[in-house]
Amino acid sequence: MHIPDGFLSLPVLISTSAVSASLLYISVKKLDNEIRPERIPLMGLSAAFVFTAQLLSFPVFGGTSVHLTGAVLISILLGPLSGFLITTSAVLLQAFLFQHGGIITAGANIMNIAVVQAVLGYYIFRIFSNKFYIPGAFIAAFSAVFIAAAICASELIISGTIPLKAGMIAMLTSHLFAGIGEGFITVMILGMIKKLKPGLLELKKI
Amino acid sequence: MRHSFWDHFSGLDSPVHRLSPGLKIIFVILLVLVLTILPGDYISYSALPLLLLLIIVLVISRVPVKHVVKRTLVILPLILPVILLNSIFMESGLSHSLILSVRSFLSILSLVLLVSVTRFSDIMKTLSRWHFPRIMIMIISFMYRYFFLLTGEMEKMIRAVKLRSGDTGGAGMFRIYSQILAILFIKSYERAERVYQAMLMRGYDGNGGVQ
Amino acid sequence: MTIVEANSISYTYPDGIEVFKNISFKVSEGESLGIIGPNGAGKTTLLLALSGLINNSGEIIINGEIKSDKSINKIRKNISFVFQNPDDQLFMPHVEEDISFGLNKLGYSVEEVKEIVKRSLNSAGLDGFELRSSHHLSLGQKKRVCLAAAFARSPKILLLDEPSNELDPGGRKELTGLIKNFKGTKLIVSHDLNMIAEICDNVMILNNRIIKSIGGSEKILSDKDLMENNSLEVPYIYR
DSSP states (O other), X not given: OOOOTTSXXXXXXXXXXXXXXXXXXXXXXXXXXXXXXXXXXXXXHHHHHHHHHTTXXXXXXXXXXXXXOOXXXXXHHHOHHHHHXXXXXXXXXXXXXXXXXXXXXXXXXXXXXXXXXXXXXHXXXXXXXXXXXXXXXXXXXXXXXXXXXXXXXXXXXXXXXXXXXXXXXXXXXXXXXXXXXXXXXXXXXXXXXXXXXXXXXGSXXX | OOOOOTHHHHTSOSHHHHXXXXXXXXXXXXXXXXXXXXXXXXXXXXXXXXXXXXXXXHHHHTOOHHHHHHHHGGGHHHHHHHHHHHHHHSTTHHHHHHHHHHHHHHHHHHXXXXXXXXXXXXXXXXXXXXXXXXXXXXXXXXXXXXXXXXXXXXXXXXXXXXHHHOOOOTHHXXXXXXXXXXXXXXXXXXXXXXXXXXXXXXXXXXXOSOO | OEEEEEEEEEEEOTTSOEEEEEEEEEEETTOEEEEEOSXXXXXXXXXXXXXXXXXXXXXEEETTEEOOTTTHHHHHTTEEEEOSSGGGTOOSSSXXXXXXXXXXXXXXXXXXXXXXXXXXHHHTTOTTOXXXXXXXXXXXXXXXXXXXXXXXXXXXXXXXXXXXXXXXXXXXXXXXXXXXXXXXXXXXXXXXXXXXXXXXXXXXXXXXXXXXXXXXXXXXXXXXHHHHHTTOOOOGGGO
């Protein structure tokens, strides 16, 4: 969930922004050493892809729909560092272009999406990826969304925006389906890429 | 999906448009910060004056009101469930939620105004001057540039599928949409290769070809 | 003076398919050469080889420099390559950024670049387009921006890949005029044989991995048997 401005208290904003900013600083420093020039247009276009993919409404039963966040997907494809920068950029542009998420809450949104999903989600995937690529992708995508939801709920609760028990239950149940959806969509996309252009699954993960 | 693209109103001319982009960004960030920090009772006093201020800015800027209202209302689907939740499960939940709504409504209104009167390239240039990481600026620029193209391609694929399969809905579409996204990613990858070639032809060596 | 020279060059796709084998040709300074042939003949690949975007075997000499990893950056300073799909080379958010991209590498100052952008847009009939976004332009306008960007570099050699592709008749006419105005060396890959007939002094037919014919455009383009044997047809102007 993209948290709008006004929903988080100052202490929560400061702590989450500190985490996001430090990771951003570290990533940019690391990238300056590791990235090759041809990666830049790839990251840019992949970011445009993630941004676009998030708009697609996947129909589920009973008229509801689910959207792909794509953070774990893009990290599996390009690596955690790329995934982190791509999803951070997407969060920022979404705030400006669609008012999806606020500007001072961007630090918290970056933490919930780029740090928890793109980075942590990737490492969860890595635990399984050697022997269980597809199940690993599902578990990683699902848990990343679910953990992010829990952290997001905590941020809102600590800020006093929503009540503790009811808030946590509401966030977790709604994101249960989102997580399952993310898991299935991620796995299906990876499967399709394997069929059409398997080399793309072997890109160097940065 | 028609997307209200950024440049639409940011290219107009008004005293607000002519203000320095850096000034506008800082102003909005400070305003949103204040809206976040102010205790609840202060919010009730200052809500109306702040709203009036923003409306005055809107009027001077000559940006269509309908557009601004439409963009600001995207907060509604988030606010309403929260109001409901809090009214039931929180002590004095309703008044608390109303204050929350005011905070976020005014914040989002200021953000919408900022974006309506400032060009994308000006915001990027300002961020760049403030030493925002160059790689991020490049990624965001690419994202902005290719987003419209990709959404167009995605819509074309969806339309083609719907024509063929008659919009079966449910599980069938779920798999097909995943395929569409897979194809979209592959296309993006292949386009990235050609863009890199274009950059090479213009002398790109990793250090950016822009001033 | 020979400005482009290919000596026995060959290229094979990674999957093993041979594109062209041991072909050689020379292009003189100021010449406009049309490169024609059926689909899949390797015309675009030839331009990629000349630009150093793919590694071919054999020798390529451009503007007196032998193409190699060391010399390629220097060689590219004299070349502008207009791709088939403008969306592949208009990658910046605004037109002025696409046109100025890389100009600083050619040694121009910030003020000079601004002036060049203005002049290039003017020569392409796109005055005031600096702050427009490429994703909102029509195909014809995008192609003209690509040309303006190409001209902005004052290249000695202009490479064009299917420039009139998908353009409406008006756009095509405009583009042809702009290309004709360029006084340097031009290599144009195209299926638009009428445009080739209008612009090019010489023509090369590439087919089945070799150069089937190279020489004066009128002579080759009006040769009905030659054209039809290579899955082409005689352009209207010579019928």
